Amino acid sequence: MELLTVRDLVKEYRNGDGVHGLTFAVKRGEVVALLGPNGAGKTTTIRCIAGMFRPDRGEILIGGHRAGTAAALEQVALIPDQPHLYPMLTVAEHLQFRARSIKVGKQELRNRVIQALAEVHMEALADRESGQLSKGQKQRVILAGAVLQEASVYLMDEPTVGLDIPSKKWLAEWIRRKAKEQAAVLVSTHSLEFVMETAQRVLLIRDGTLMTEMKVPLASDERQSWKDEVIRKLGEWSDG
Numbered sequence: 001m002e003l004l005t006v007r008d009l010v011k012e013y014r015n016g017d018g019v020h021g022l023t024f025a026v027k028r029g030e031v032v033a034l035l036g037p038n039g040a041g042k043t044t045t046i047r048c049i050a051g052m053f054r055p056d057r058g059e060i061l062i063g064g065h066r067a068g069t070a071a072a073l074e075q076v077a078l079i080p081d082q083p084h085l086y087p088m089l090t091v092a093e094h095l096q097f098r099a100r101s102i103k104v105g106k107q108e109l110r111n112r113v114i115q116a117l118a119e120v121h122m123e124a125l126a127d128r129e130s131g132q133l134s135k136g137q138k139q140r141v142i143l144a145g146a147v148l149q150e151a152s153v154y155l156m157d158e159p160t161v162g163l164d165i166p167s168k169k170w171l172a173e174w175i176r177r178k179a180k181e182q183a184a185v186l187v188s189t190h191s192l193e194f195v196m197e198t199a200q201r202v203l204l205i206r207d208g209t210l211m212t213e214m215k216v217p218l219a220s221d222e223r224q225s226w227k228d229e230v231i232r233k234l235g236e237w238s239d240g
Contacts, residue, residue, distance in 0.1 A: 001028045003075075003184035004049065004153050009058035011044050012208075019044050019208040021058070026153070026184040031175055033195045033216075034188040036205035037234065042188035043081075044208075046157045049186070050078040062153055077146030081158035083138040087131030091122060091141055094130050098145040116144040120174070136167035143174065154178060154185045160194050172197040192227050204233055 004026040012018040019041040026032045034042045047053045049060055051068035060067035063075045085094050095113045117123040120140040125133070130141065139159065146154060156175070160168050175185055175198045189195060195202055196216055204211040211233060217226045 002026065003028050003063055004186060005059075005061040006045070006049065007059045007061075009045065009048060009060065010056045011048055011053055012056055017041070017044075017208065019048075019205075022205075022208075022210050024203055024210065024213070026186050028152075028184055029179050029182045030201070031179050031185040031187065031199045033199040033202045034186065034205055035190070035192075035195060035202045035230065035234075037190060039207075040205045041208035042190075042205060043157055045205075046078070046155050046186070046188050050076060050155055052078075074149075075151060076153045076155060077149055077151035079139065079142050079146065079154065079156045079159055081161050083135065083142045085130035085133070085138055085141060087129065089130055090127050091117070091130060091133070091144075092126040094141060095145055095148055099148050112148055113144075116147040119147050120144045121170075135162045136164065139163070139167075139171070152183055154183055156185065156187045156189075158189055159187065160189065160191050168194065169197075192230060196223055196226075202230070204230065206234055 002025040006025065007023050009019055009022040012020065017039065022045060024032070034045060036042055044053065048055050049062070049067055051073055062072040065071035086097070089097065092113055095116060096109065099109055099113070114123065117126055120143050122137065122140050122144060125137065130138065133141070159171060163171065172194065175187070178185055187198060199216050202214050202216060204214065214230070217223055
């Protein structure tokens, strides 16, 4: 079942950048990566899906609902490249504020906040002010908010930027777990290594257009030739 469908997406800027007719889908239980160099249109695509940008043309459906509508926003969670939290709020207070639109009782909400923090291994920092957290810890708080929301579609924009190796490994494991729980995950990245740890398919994007789609190899001895093919197709690369 397709949880995310993008058809002929067009979002253009005055300088000619943007995306020009992207079409793809992400199924339940699938991790798909948008792969391309800086300026390829990855972030623009993510923001259109999240309802932050209005497309010039095309259609985006999230669980059958048009992007930007209340029904779609209930199902989609955005994890941006720079996690912004309210610095004076504690981790728990931030999540309680984040969940203000969830119509549940105070005790149930408290229990759900505790469960969300436990899923991202942040329960020990529940009373720490957000301004005192590292970037990796802030990102986990954003992920806890998505868990609290009970999202079915996760949009991740350059999630590995600024993370150390242990944090990247943990994040890859978390993404795989979400897919096993039948969520749909779309990851915008320029990191080939992270793609091979998480995704089943990649969409190669350059200059706002979809060049091709490729499956990610499972066998480790096929990975180097796969990476070489990706680099050949894109023509240039910076693996972050």
